[in-house]
Amino acid sequence: MEGVDHLAHERNRSQFDVNDMKIVWAGSREAFEVSDRMSRLVANDPAFRKDNRVHLTRKELFKNTLRKAAYAWKKIIELKLSEEEAGRLRFFVDEPAYTDLHWGMFVPFLKGQGTEEQLQKWLPLAYKMQIIGCYAQTELGHGSNVQWLETTATFDPKTDEFWWPGGLGKVSTHAVVFARLITNGRDYGVHGFIVQIRSLDDHSVLPGITIGDIGVKFGNGAYNTMDNGVMHFDHIRIPRNQLLMRFSQVTREGKYVQSDVPRQLVYGTMVYVRKTIVIDASNALSRAVCIATRYSAVRRQFGSQDGVETQVINYKTQQSRLFPLLASAYAFRFVGEWLQWLYTDVTQRLAANDFSTLPEAHACTAGLKSITTAATADGIEECRKLCGGHGYLCSSGLPELFAVYVPACTYEGDNVVLLLQVARFLVKTVSQLVSGKKPVGTTAYMGRLQHLMESTCKVQKAEDWLNPSIVLEAFEVRSARMSVECAKRLSQFTNQEEGFHELSPSLVEAAVAHCQLIIVAKFIEKLQGDIPGNGVKDQLQKLCSIYALFTLHKHLGDFLSTSTITPKQASLADDQLRSLYAQVRPNAVALVDAFNYTDHYLGSILGRYDGNVYPNLYDEAWKDPMNDTAVPDGYHEYIKPLLKQQLRNSRL
Numbered sequence: 001m002e003g004v005d006h007l008a009h010e011r012n013r014s015q016f017d018v019n020d021m022k023i024v025w026a027g028s029r030e031a032f033e034v035s036d037r038m039s040r041l042v043a044n045d046p047a048f049r050k051d052n053r054v055h056l057t058r059k060e061l062f063k064n065t066l067r068k069a070a071y072a073w074k075k076i077i078e079l080k081l082s083e084e085e086a087g088r089l090r091f092f093v094d095e096p097a098y099t100d101l102h103w104g105m106f107v108p109f110l111k112g113q114g115t116e117e118q119l120q121k122w123l124p125l126a127y128k129m130q131i132i133g134c135y136a137q138t139e140l141g142h143g144s145n146v147q148w149l150e151t152t153a154t155f156d157p158k159t160d161e162f163w164w165p166g167g168l169g170k171v172s173t174h175a176v177v178f179a180r181l182i183t184n185g186r187d188y189g190v191h192g193f194i195v196q197i198r199s200l201d202d203h204s205v206l207p208g209i210t211i212g213d214i215g216v217k218f219g220n221g222a223y224n225t226m227d228n229g230v231m232h233f234d235h236i237r238i239p240r241n242q243l244l245m246r247f248s249q250v251t252r253e254g255k256y257v258q259s260d261v262p263r264q265l266v267y268g269t270m271v272y273v274r275k276t277i278v279i280d281a282s283n284a285l286s287r288a289v290c291i292a293t294r295y296s297a298v299r300r301q302f303g304s305q306d307g308v309e310t311q312v313i314n315y316k317t318q319q320s321r322l323f324p325l326l327a328s329a330y331a332f333r334f335v336g337e338w339l340q341w342l343y344t345d346v347t348q349r350l351a352a353n354d355f356s357t358l359p360e361a362h363a364c365t366a367g368l369k370s371i372t373t374a375a376t377a378d379g380i381e382e383c384r385k386l387c388g389g390h391g392y393l394c395s396s397g398l399p400e401l402f403a404v405y406v407p408a409c410t411y412e413g414d415n416v417v418l419l420l421q422v423a424r425f426l427v428k429t430v431s432q433l434v435s436g437k438k439p440v441g442t443t444a445y446m447g448r449l450q451h452l453m454e455s456t457c458k459v460q461k462a463e464d465w466l467n468p469s470i471v472l473e474a475f476e477v478r479s480a481r482m483s484v485e486c487a488k489r490l491s492q493f494t495n496q497e498e499g500f501h502e503l504s505p506s507l508v509e510a511a512v513a514h515c516q517l518i519i520v521a522k523f524i525e526k527l528q529g530d531i532p533g534n535g536v537k538d539q540l541q542k543l544c545s546i547y548a549l550f551t552l553h554k555h556l557g558d559f560l561s562t563s564t565i566t567p568k569q570a571s572l573a574d575d576q577l578r579s580l581y582a583q584v585r586p587n588a589v590a591l592v593d594a595f596n597y598t599d600h601y602l603g604s605i606l607g608r609y610d611g612n613v614y615p616n617l618y619d620e621a622w623k624d625p626m627n628d629t630a631v632p633d634g635y636h637e638y639i640k641p642l643l644k645q646q647l648r649n650s651r652l
């Protein structure tokens with residue numbers, strides 16, 4: 001029945017104030033207000049309709065995305081929205097588009113790498129969208145290995161193929177292009193250039209440049225709203241001052257001048273985007289968990305008592321699959337908040353030419369991007385399975401969410417390649433202990449190595465696993481012992497690079513252990529701070545324990561093989577986990593209501609706020625074009641003759 005809240009009984013059971021939790025999830029009351037207003041503005045405007053995406057052809061889909069992006073831009077101007085409001089509006093439009101790369105990579109790269117003079121020229125054009133930019137770094141032959149990019153930019157004192165860049169295929173007029181800078185016969189490695197690729201008069205591709213779309217990508221709808229492109233340069237010429245010269249210059253005479261900064265600053269935009277991808281992971285996972293939790297509370301199957309079947313959310317197996325994902329969504333939110341702080345701090349230090357925390361920023365953004373995207377991609381697929389057959393319908397919202405999300409494990413740095421960067425950072429940290437260098441930041445725990453190597457876990461009863469200090473120490477011991485073991489095995493190789501290559505699977509596991517420790521530590525830190533709201537902190541403490549103990553359970557091999565805990569303590573952790581699931585159960589629907597997602601944004605019949613699933617699932621089926629006629633296309637050509645032939649055969 002429309003208008004009835006079929007989940008009211010669930011909402012009445014919750015033991016905390018969901019409106020207070022909405023503020024904590026949003027980050028502040030102001031952030032909540034902006035988000036709530038923008039999500040409703042989008043949900044209530046039919047121009048942002050998205051339930052028809054899966055029925056559109058690729059060209060219709062793309063044109064529809066251009067229409068929405070132009071309409072959104074018009075709204076932003078008309079309503080004089082702030083940068084924050086505009087960003088939230090684009091988020092709730094929920095459609096990968098060229099604007100993501102224009103605002104998410106092209107503009108940040110200009111801001112990070114341009115000189116004052118270059119910013120004055122290019123930023124006003126980009127802010128007013130008088131030029132549209134993309135980020136062209138990946139080539140057909142190289143994406144991960146940036147140092148081996150093959151496009152060259154040779155300085156001519158007298159007077160290159162990109163693959164993947166989002167927005168490149170059909171829309172962008174300009175590109176940030178990565179190429180090897182060659183001047184006076186010497187290769188100075190990869191630098192960033194701004195290159196005009198299309199005419200601002202008729203959008204034609206400029207001479208010497210070939211551009212196209214790379215073709216259909218995974219899934220219906222999904223990333224096919226984005227014109228990821230292919231571009232080939234054939235000896236084009238650009239002015240010298242289109243080398244972005246904040247950190248290195250080429251003089252009019254062709255002399256290369258490198259200011260005294262780490263060359264990795266040219267990678268600054270990737271660090272910036274990896275940081276944002278962690279919060280994006282929390283957004284995507286919370287969306288899938290919201291759908292799966294509400295549907296699990298609606299769905300009844302087997303186990304009937306007095307003629308009423310059991311809600312599937314009451315099965316322990318459903319809880320053991322769903323609640324860790326709920327906890328992870330909150331965990332990734334809070335580590336993403338901390339990462340934003342770290343990034344701001346590093347940026348302020350860079351402005352003062354303090355590069356001391358650059359390695360930490362690189363390791364944290366790389367590692368946390370890797371493990372949160374991997375867990376989220378797996379988590380969205382698990383949420384689909386938690387919804388049984390209906391989870392496989394596009395009207396559940398889950399297949400398209402999965403298809404649009406999974407490239408996050410690849411773009412902005414392949415997850416394994418990035419974890420290997422973290423492993424290098426850890427091995428270096430351990431090796432520097434010998435020389436007396438005090439580890440700081442997220443590796444500070446390595447400074448207590450002696451203690452961590454000798455420590456024994458104090459758990460004697462299940463409740464002991466609720467003690468944050470005990471949990472934190474267990475994760476520190478596991479990570480420290482794995483890193484030390486890798487460093488020890490590596491030291492037995494005469495060729496360190498060969499050893500690193502040989503031991504890379506174990507090194508990746510040590511990197512994961514370190515990054516999971518960061519997530520647990522930041523969740524605990526969050527709870528040590530002021531958490532306003534009735535019953536809110538208590539719920540978050542339960543979710544923090546669930547994230548930590550589920551992670552311990554999932555990586556039990558590490559904890560046992562490093563003697564961090566005993567099998568008995570592992571069993572006590574499982575007991576505590578089950579108890580925590582029972583405590584979260586009455587609050588589960590309210591905990592996902594706290595994400596404050598509109599039905600429009602969720603795009604899911606299963607995840608409707610009112611839980612009125614079945615009538616709407618049934619009605620949705622009839623909207624499919626397949627049901628336009630009772631007799632399907634093809635009947636007369638292929639079915640009728642077959643049936644007639646079979647009838648004749650049976651009479652012979």
Ligand SMILES: CC(C)(COP(=O)(O)OP(=O)(O)OC[C@H]1O[C@@H](n2cnc3c(N)ncnc32)[C@H](O)[C@@H]1OP(=O)(O)O)[C@@H](O)C(=O)NCCC(=O)NCCSC(=O)/C=C/CC(=O)O
Nearest residue numbers: 137143144145146147166264267270271358362411412413
């Ligand atoms: C894999 C990378 C990081 C290797 O970089 P490379 O220059 O080869 O460095 P080394 O491994 O030799 O390390 C040298 C040194 O530099 C440090 N370092 C590396 N990267 C950074 C960084 N970003 N910030 C700070 N420091 C860094 C490293 O730690 C070493 O330090 P030492 O002290 O040990 O010397 C690199 O090739 C890379 O990042 N590859 C991934 C490429 C990538 O992410 N591409 C993204 C393209 S854009 C995209 O995908 C857009 C998607 C948008 C969408 O649609 O959403």
Ligand SMILES: Cc1cc2nc3c(=O)[nH]c(=O)nc-3n(C[C@H](O)[C@H](O)[C@H](O)COP(=O)(O)OP(=O)(O)OC[C@H]3O[C@@H](n4cnc5c(N)ncnc54)[C@H](O)[C@@H]3O)c2cc1C
Nearest residue numbers: 135136137138142143144164165166407410411412413416
């Ligand atoms: C949807 C999408 C959007 C994108 N948008 C953009 C964009 O806007 N601009 C842009 O420039 N690029 C973009 N990219 C490209 C993306 O950045 C690259 O695909 C990504 O960096 C991975 O690089 P690769 O494709 O070379 O993978 P590869 O590195 O070739 O990975 C292939 C396999 O090799 C493994 N591997 C590679 N090196 C090592 C190593 N040293 N040790 C162990 N294993 C290794 C990887 O783990 C992986 O399993 C996009 C990609 C996608 C999917």
